[in-house]
Amino acid sequence: MTLQFTYFPSLDRFAVSKNGHSVENRWFMQCDGYTSLEYLRYVPLDGITLCDINEHLLKCPQELCCEITNTCNAHCHVCIADAPNRSPIHLSSGILANVIEHLVNPILRITITGGEPTAHPDLTGIVASCAGTEVGIVLSTNGCEPRAVKRVLDSDRKVLLSVSLHGPKDVHDIFVGCLGSYDRAIETIRVASERSLAIHVLSMATRETLPTLPELSQALSELPISEHRINLVKPSGRNLAGMVTYEEVLESILNVCVSHKISIKRRDQPFLFLNCLGHLEVRHERAY
Numbered sequence: 093m094t095l096q097f098t099y100f101p102s103l104d105r106f107a108v109s110k111n112g113h114s115v116e117n118r119w120f121m122q123c124d125g126y127t128s129l130e131y132l133r134y135v136p137l138d139g140i141t142l143c144d145i146n147e148h149l150l151k152c153p154q155e156l157c158c159e160i161t162n163t164c165n166a167h168c169h170v171c172i173a174d175a176p177n178r179s180p181i182h183l184s185s186g187i188l189a190n191v192i193e194h195l196v197n198p199i200l201r202i203t204i205t206g207g208e209p210t211a212h213p214d215l216t217g218i219v220a221s222c223a224g225t226e227v228g229i230v231l232s233t234n235g236c237e238p239r240a241v242k243r244v245l246d247s248d249r250k251v252l253l254s255v256s257l258h259g260p261k262d263v264h265d266i267f268v269g270c271l272g273s274y275d276r277a278i279e280t281i282r283v284a285s286e287r288s289l290a291i292h293v294l295s296m297a298t299r300e301t302l303p304t305l306p307e308l309s310q311a312l313s314e315l316p317i318s319e320h321r322i323n324l325v326k327p328s329g330r331n332l333a334g335m336v337t338y339e340e341v342l343e344s345i346l347n348v349c350v351s352h353k354i355s356i357k358r359r360d361q362p363f364l365f366l367n368c369l370g371h372l373e374v375r376h377e378r379a380y
């Protein structure tokens with residue numbers, strides 16, 4: 093069976109169909125795999141299973157996640173990247189361009205992340221090194237540096253902006269360990285909305301954030317975001333105390349009524365990962 097992957101940049105999802113079956117955005121937005129509360133980046137259609145997709149992605153990944161720096165201006169205690177780091181390392185745009193040029197299979201999506209990508213001294217150069225490729229670019233930031241994000245967006249490259257907010261103002265600022273972070277993230281969202289870019293907000297679900305996530309989602313409905321994605325803590329992060337279950341998150345958001353989409357992410361599907369030292373590997377499926 094040959095699988096066909098169609099990436100929808102503003103939805104940040106792939107439709108996976110059987111070869112020859114093209115999928116339209118409007119139709120896709122009505123299918124169960126998209127309307128479901130669980131966020132699957134690769135949505136199986138045509139009787140395809142998640143196993144079929146995983147097997148395919150392990151041999152032929154469709155996306156590259158780039159950790160462009162290991163440093164960060166925040167101190168989230170669960171950080172999967174273990175940032176900030178005492179000796180900052182930044183990936184050079186030359187190495188990134190070289191990796192992209194020599195990929196065996198073409199990819200459809202690149203995430204620029206860290207650490208905190210706005211702490212990279214040449215973030216616009218990094219984005220430019222993906223620019224020749226016909227891929228969706230996701231900039232994943234805590235939004236603490238609106239001016240750095242603005243510089244990237246001024247370069248005219250269409251990106252999906254993914255901003256982390258883990259609760260209402262007081263909860264968020266404590267979670268990331270920096271006063272004023274919430275307000276700066278909101279400013280970053282406004283910078284992107286002035287350019288009519290798709291904006292997703294990502295939240296970590298932990299014991300401390302869970303009770304306030306409905307309030308956060310309500311507050312976000314005042315902003316032009318298209319999706320609020322709540323992530324379960326990945327088991328490989330640091331400091332795992334306070335993890336909550338998928339069912340707990342489901343219960344907490346069930347009665348939230350907002351115009352943007354809400355989703356919950358509890359699994360990774362295989363992807364290529366490039367670390368800040370330029371090491372490339374396929375990361376396997378993880379359900380958590």
Ligand SMILES: C[S@@+](CC[C@H](N)C(=O)[O-])C[C@H]1O[C@@H](n2cnc3c(N)ncnc32)[C@H](O)[C@@H]1O
Nearest residue numbers: 171172206207208232233234256294325326329
């Ligand atoms: C690693 S951060 C890097 C980008 C940026 N510094 C930020 O905070 O958005 C990317 C996303 O991963 C999430 N994240 C961090 N640690 C995690 C963990 N242990 N499990 C699941 N997601 C995690 C963050 O909350 C954020 O939404």
